[in-house]
Structure formats: C-alpha cells, structure tokens
Amino acid sequence: MPRKPPSPSNRASPPPPQEAPGSNASIAAVAALAGVSTATVSRVLNQSKPVNAETRERVEAAVAQLGYRANPFARSLTSGESRLILVVVPDVANPFFAEIVQGVESVTRRNGYSIVLAIAAGDGPLDAVYDRLTDGVISMAHTQRPRTGGRDLPWVACSEVMTEGSTPYVSIDHRQAAMDAVQYLLNRGHRRIALLTAEEDYAWARQRRAGYETAMARAGLPVDPAYVRVARGTDYGDGSEAAGGLLTLPEPPTAVFAVADTLAIGAIKAFRRAGRRVPEDIAVVGFDNVPLAQVFEPGLTTIAQPLRELGAVAAELLLEQLAGGKPEPRILPHALVVRDSG
C-alpha cells in the first residue's frame, strides 16, 4: 500500500473528494462523482443489496473513471473477513507445491478468495501475523496448527493426514499406496524386499511403512529388521547413506521400497557406486513421482499423487468450513507409475 503524504488534520471542513484519475480514490470520491451516498457505492460494489439499474450504472461509470479499488484494510476491518486464504508450504524445496497451489487457486478464485503463501519454518508455529490476516489456511507443511488464543483459525491439512483432533484433510491413502508398491515387487517375484524409510515424525512416513509391513505380512513374509533402514533425512545423500549397509548383508535384498523418491535415487546411486546394476541386481521403487523420477536413469518406478486435485479439494474443504460446515476428510486415488528401476 502507498504511504500517505503527511497531511495536516483537517477538522474544519471535509476535504473535497479528489478526482485525480488513477490515484487511490476513496469511496467518498466515487460517491461524490456519481451523486450518491457511500452506502450506495458499497452496495453496488458488493452486490449486497438491490440497486436501481440507472443508479448502478452511474456508480459503475464513476468507479471506472476513477480507477477505484476498495482499500482492503478498511474493508476487512468492517466486514470481519479478508477473503484471503493462507497456503503454507514446507521449507524444504518441494517440487509439488506449484501444482498443488494451482489446484487451490482454481477453486478459490471463482469463489472470490485470493491466496497468499507462506513458508513454514520447520515445524514451529506460524508467524503470528498470518493468522490475523487470513480467513483460513491450507497447510502442506508439517506445521503446528496454532491455537490463537482459544480461537481456531479454519484449517485444512493437504496431503499430510492429521490424526490429531478433527482437522479436515485431503490425502491419498499412503498405507494402501505403499502396499501397492510392495505388492508390485512381490508380483515380480521378489521376496527379500527392504524398506528405506525416514525419521517417522511424519504421518505419511509411518503410514507408508505400515503399508510395507502389511504387504509383507499378507504375503507370509517375515520382515528382517536388518532390512529396515531409517534415513536421517530425505535428501539424496541420506538415501545413499542409509541404503549402503544393505549390500553388505549376508543375504542382501533383491528389492528396495523407499518411502520417497529422493531416498530411492540416493539408494540407486549408492548401489551403482558399489557396482550393482538397477534393476538387474536390485530393484528400487520410490514414492512421490517427483519430476526427476522421469528424468533420472533408470526411470524410477514410483507412486504418483493427484496434485492438482489435492489442492482443489483442499480448497473446497476450507470453503466449506468458512461457510460454517464440518467437512469430512477426503481420500483421493493414487497411481503406480511403472518405469525402469523396478
């Protein structure tokens, strides 16, 4: 917003409405130009009450002539809503965020909401400035839902299942997706299948691991604890490091299911460095279908999420909340993308 020139307070007579076209005219200027009250201008702007057609036209002409746009601060101060939705993205570079956000935007826009993004710093609470500014939030991050003084900011978790409380969420079924990935490996004849997972304070990591365990159990296969490797983080390097030990086992696995593509690629690099071929010597399946999954050689077999739709549904759930509803969680379908790595 512009800085106002320091104007002397003017209490004697009201200032004449400024009609400088293109400057930030006020609603009073529009009203004066159209020969109506500010109330009427407000009503045509917001279509909140019927206005005589001819009057409306005069107002619209005045708005156009002055290039008037409402001051969002004044509007929000009186109306009690900002029509702004906060989308929280994780601080790690997430190749998905852009597409998910597009999905969000596709539905918010046609409902008169704009979106604003914030990067979550770690998993701490959100910068306090945001929640006073927006009507609700869609979080793609592992952020704490803030309890701002007893009041709850409407909140939707996108792609990160919230078990805590009744926060609505939209997600794929991570456990089932992991089962599908492991089942695929089983179908190809693998029996010694290792799990490459990440530190499990993420719900998705726990669920993907559970999927692995369930699939193995259903196949009547024991899970050798030595086959379960927990990476320190989710970087390529973490994947390489955690996968390294697998090869020196007395009975090394013939396949690895990694809970993230980054880990999977790190593992492949480690295997190669050790002289193993992928998938001939050891098959690798990832999770996420990051852009790199297609470009990397060998192309990575992995699980894909419906990104745009995840964003769109998250927006729907939030809008439903803003309208006073209690939306149900939504589970969206995933897909196994078969390439060359496994």
Place this chain on the structure above:
Amino acid sequence: MPRKPPSPSNRASPPPPQEAPGSNASIAAVAALAGVSTATVSRVLNQSKPVNAETRERVEAAVAQLGYRANPFARSLTSGESRLILVVVPDVANPFFAEIVQGVESVTRRNGYSIVLAIAAGDGPLDAVYDRLTDGVISMAHTQRPRTGGRDLPWVACSEVMTEGSTPYVSIDHRQAAMDAVQYLLNRGHRRIALLTAEEDYAWARQRRAGYETAMARAGLPVDPAYVRVARGTDYGDGSEAAGGLLTLPEPPTAVFAVADTLAIGAIKAFRRAGRRVPEDIAVVGFDNVPLAQVFEPGLTTIAQPLRELGAVAAELLLEQLAGGKPEPRILPHALVVRDSG
C-alpha cells in the same frame, strides 16, 4: 481473521471491555485493564513515544494477560503501511525459490516486516489484491511491474535484470558467467561449441547467449548458425528435442553450452539415447546448479548463483526504497562448479 458474531449495534452505552483471556481483545480492553488511554497503549506497543517506565510495565502486563495482538487491518488503515512485503515466485516449479526466500526473510524479519508469497501466473500483471496489501514487492518472476493507477509500488527485481526503466535489481552478471562457462570449455581444447538456449523473452537468456557469443568471438571462433539451437521451453524434453539435431550435423560439435541445467540434462539424455558418451564424445555445461545437477549422472558442470545472498540483497534494496532511497542495482559473484559432464 475470525468472523465476528453478528452483534446488534450498541449505541446507547459503550460495551464493557472484554477481558476474556485469549480472545481477540481490542486495544481498548488493554487500556481499560491497565488504567490508561488507548493512546498510551499504542505508544508502548509501537515505541513511538517515550512512556513512563511504570506505566509501560502496567500496559505490558495487560497485553500479556489478555494475549493482545493488534488488529493488522486497523493498524494498516491508520498507519498507511502494512509492513508486509510481497515476494513473487514464478509459476514454474523453481528449485531455488525456497533458498532465495530464506535470504529475503533473514533481512526483512529483523526490520519488522513479514513476507507473503504469490505465484505469478505467466507474465501477466499481478492479481490486483496484492499490491494494495503490501508495502513493496520482490519479484523473482518475469512479471510485469504493475502501474497501479499512476502510483508505483516499490519494486525490486531479483535475479532477473530489468533493463526497463529504473527498477532496482540484484543479479549475477549472466553474460560474464556464460563467458566463464564457455571459456572453460575452450580451455579444455574444445573449438566446436554449440549453444543451447531458450526463447529469449527472458533477459537472462539473452545475456547468457551474448556471453557465449562474446567468448567465441574473443577466441577468434566463428559461430556456426547450425550450432545455435533454441528450445521451445526450458523443460528436459525441450532440451532433448532441441539438442537432437546437433548430432546429425556433418561436423557435430564436441561441446554444448546450455543456458539452463534442465536443457543441459535433456541434451545429455538425447545424446545418450543416440549412443554418445558424455563427456567423452560430447561435453555439456549447464547453468543454474539446480539440486539435480549434483545427483544426475554424470554430475553436471554448471554455474552457481549465490541464492541466499541474492534474496538478502533484494530485501536490502527494497527496504532502502521504502525508506525513500534510490538504491543502485547490485551484481553478485557467481561460481563455476566443475563436475563430470564437461
């Protein structure tokens, strides 16, 4: 922000200040609890005027007890500034944005500004809602700088040199960096060096191309037009497509300089598919040092930008503008990262 319950207008008597701890108390409630005027509360909150130590303590206690936080809309409406900075990121998934934004945040935060992100849709103008909301913008996108009714929103271009007008910017010297990349190839004995560039409505693309041409000219080498390939976009696929023809030339190049890592990797894939080895048969150098440059095999030789510092300097330039200054453009040093591809 919360929806207010529909309260009947109350004109007879002022409502008693609500002291419900944790609810959104107003400044009046704080004033009442501390036994001072709202003006005094405002003064301690903003440290805008000296306040008696004992009074200040009472106010601070009241603020703490009520969990008071100023309503940002009311504050902005009166003060004329939002203390919000808009960072515009490109709509293509940009692996850099997170790190640049961290740089921005590191300096805005300690100056009392918060940041808000927006994704630029193509190269159209920004959604009008943003510029009324924020005090200034840092754009990492190829967005048009909007001229909102004659008034200019303070603006800094980050990593995209603006030749237009006097918009301050921070960037590396793309032309020099490209020269360095090509010179590296020349030093390794290459003479037939092709250029893989992108459609040139981007300043950086033009400048990198100019660097290529200058380096070749200085080496006394002609640029064969057949060696200059313009990719349709900057995807991997675009790189593969544009690079493909190079191999069937009567005298194919021995090296390629690509103006983006994504193009470089696409080219490498195309070369491999055609049975060529990189770098033995053909060397490839990219630009950007995307995360993948390190992970891809072969590791990509490329130019790295100082991301965090780019963001930090952009923030400094914007703050300088907000303080009424006219900051000079800033050029930051780049680095050639030598890996295996060239």
Place this chain on the structure above:
DNA sequence: CTGAAAGCGCTTACAG
C-alpha cells in the same frame, strides 16, 4: 509523560 478526540475508508443496521 498522558489523554480526549478526530480520522483512516469502509459496511451495515436503521429509517425513510
């Protein structure tokens, strides 16, 4: 150092 009061630019009962 402190307070009473105007004013920022809107929206919305209330009364015609």
Place this chain on the structure above:
DNA sequence: CTGAAAGCGCTTACAG
C-alpha cells in the same frame, strides 16, 4: 431503492 450515521480498531496531532 436510498441516505445519514455509527462503528470496526487502530494512530496521531493537539493540548495539557
């Protein structure tokens, strides 16, 4: 269908 006026929650000359 329309207007006068209060009120949203702050900040800031102005006057002590």
